[in-house]
Amino acid sequence: MLSYHSHPMDPAGPIRIDVPTPSRTYSVTIGDGVLDGVGRVLDDLGTPERRFIVSSPLVWRLHGPQLARAVTAAEPILVPDGERFKQLATVARIYDALVRFNADRAATLVTFGGGVIGDMAGFAAATYLRGIALVHVPTTLLAQVDSAIGGKVGVNHPLGKNLIGSFYQPHAVVIDPLVLGTLPRREFRAGLYEVIKYGMTSSAALFDCVARERKAIFARSSLALTPIIADSCRIKAAVVSADEREAGPRRILNFGHTAGHAIESVTKYRRFRHGEAVGYGMLVAADLARARGALAEGDRQALADVISSLGPLPPITDLSSAQIREAMQHDKKMVAGRLHFVLPTAIGATTIVDDVTEQEIGAALKRVGFAK
Numbered sequence: 001m002l003s004y005h006s007h008p009m010d011p012a013g014p015i016r017i018d019v020p021t022p023s024r025t026y027s028v029t030i031g032d033g034v035l036d037g038v039g040r041v042l043d044d045l046g047t048p049e050r051r052f053i054v055s056s057p058l059v060w061r062l063h064g065p066q067l068a069r070a071v072t073a074a075e076p077i078l079v080p081d082g083e084r085f086k087q088l089a090t091v092a093r094i095y096d097a098l099v100r101f102n103a104d105r106a107a108t109l110v111t112f113g114g115g116v117i118g119d120m121a122g123f124a125a126a127t128y129l130r131g132i133a134l135v136h137v138p139t140t141l142l143a144q145v146d147s148a149i150g151g152k153v154g155v156n157h158p159l160g161k162n163l164i165g166s167f168y169q170p171h172a173v174v175i176d177p178l179v180l181g182t183l184p185r186r187e188f189r190a191g192l193y194e195v196i197k198y199g200m201t202s203s204a205a206l207f208d209c210v211a212r213e214r215k216a217i218f219a220r221s222s223l224a225l226t227p228i229i230a231d232s233c234r235i236k237a238a239v240v241s242a243d244e245r246e247a248g249p250r251r252i253l254n255f256g257h258t259a260g261h262a263i264e265s266v267t268k269y270r271r272f273r274h275g276e277a278v279g280y281g282m283l284v285a286a287d288l289a290r291a292r293g294a295l296a297e298g299d300r301q302a303l304a305d306v307i308s309s310l311g312p313l314p315p316i317t318d319l320s321s322a323q324i325r326e327a328m329q330h331d332k333k334m335v336a337g338r339l340h341f342v343l344p345t346a347i348g349a350t351t352i353v354d355d356v357t358e359q360e361i362g363a364a365l366k367r368v369g370f371a372k
């Protein structure tokens, strides 16, 4: 079971969340300025002495000096971090650098960047010498609330996203909300849709907090950000602990992702940030649930309101619902030819169904705004 220790009385102290999984138990440390203590976290863990940092040129320019003061490491291994660089060729550059440094099993790899860096460098750590110690220091909101926890690592194949990868849990995750100060607003919002997802699936309190604290959250106030990051991490940690390899409970975190992935795929991953597509995906799932009588109209409206309060999503009126439906048929979440759909039943509660019809999906897509 999930256990965590938080210090609500001591806003200066970091929050620690333990993530017990069958393969490893690790801790997530969250707090202002914890970046300065990464070296200490590594020492306390007893992770191997030789430390290598993998980052991107941009993240390193913005925040590298701070991390470099905190961790004694070799020259950082800098690789590009756009989605189109999330491929084996970039992982090969990480291997090349590790070989050149003569990195052996007594090495720790620290990832320092968004989800792309974490997934790629995590995959390198999982496979170099059949696995070296891995610590994630995520720098985007999406990576802090989602990709750094749970052990999914990997890269894209030219024919599909995340087709190559593995499950490899980190030894620790260190989250400093202060690094989000430099994140472009669009990237920041993209992460917030995932926070809303956690609220919808698992916590009405978190959902209400995002709605209520929106202004402070957008101002990147760590007083407002730290609790929503921590709650998101707790939810992901609990789900991952119960289901490391996504056989059962972990599937609820796919809420909004069935239509979301389809929207990303028909627009070739160019128009939407992942979180934005998930924003639409959640609206589709909620509309479908309401049409079935599984979700109250007031709850559907509350979701639509909080999503629109974050700002406009990229337009969809030129995308046909038939196209999206077709793309949904290729979803990885098809089990024995049936599409498993996560439907909300209230704010903070979901159900998984496998009897959603094409007609229902088509109607929901149109009501959300997709073309005929």
Ligand SMILES: NC(=O)c1ccc[n+]([C@@H]2O[C@H](COP(=O)([O-])OP(=O)(O)OC[C@H]3O[C@@H](n4cnc5c(N)ncnc54)[C@H](O)[C@@H]3O)[C@@H](O)[C@H]2O)c1
Pocket: 056, 058, 059, 062, 081, 082, 083, 086, 113, 114, 115, 116, 117, 119, 139, 140, 141, 142, 143, 146, 147, 148, 149, 150, 151, 152, 153, 162, 179, 180, 181, 182, 183, 184, 187, 190, 274
């Ligand atoms: N492993 C998982 O469980 C999991 C879960 C969700 C998403 N993902 C993956 O995560 C990736 C998306 O991650 P992302 O949204 O973090 O994108 P990203 O890593 O591409 O980062 C987005 C942009 O933000 C910049 N950036 C990062 N930190 C910054 C900072 N502090 N200040 C300013 N700029 C900064 C990056 O340079 C990049 O340009 C996708 O490839 C997705 O598949 C993985």
Ligand SMILES: [Zn+2]
Pocket: 146, 194, 257, 274, 278
């Ligand atoms: Zn997602």
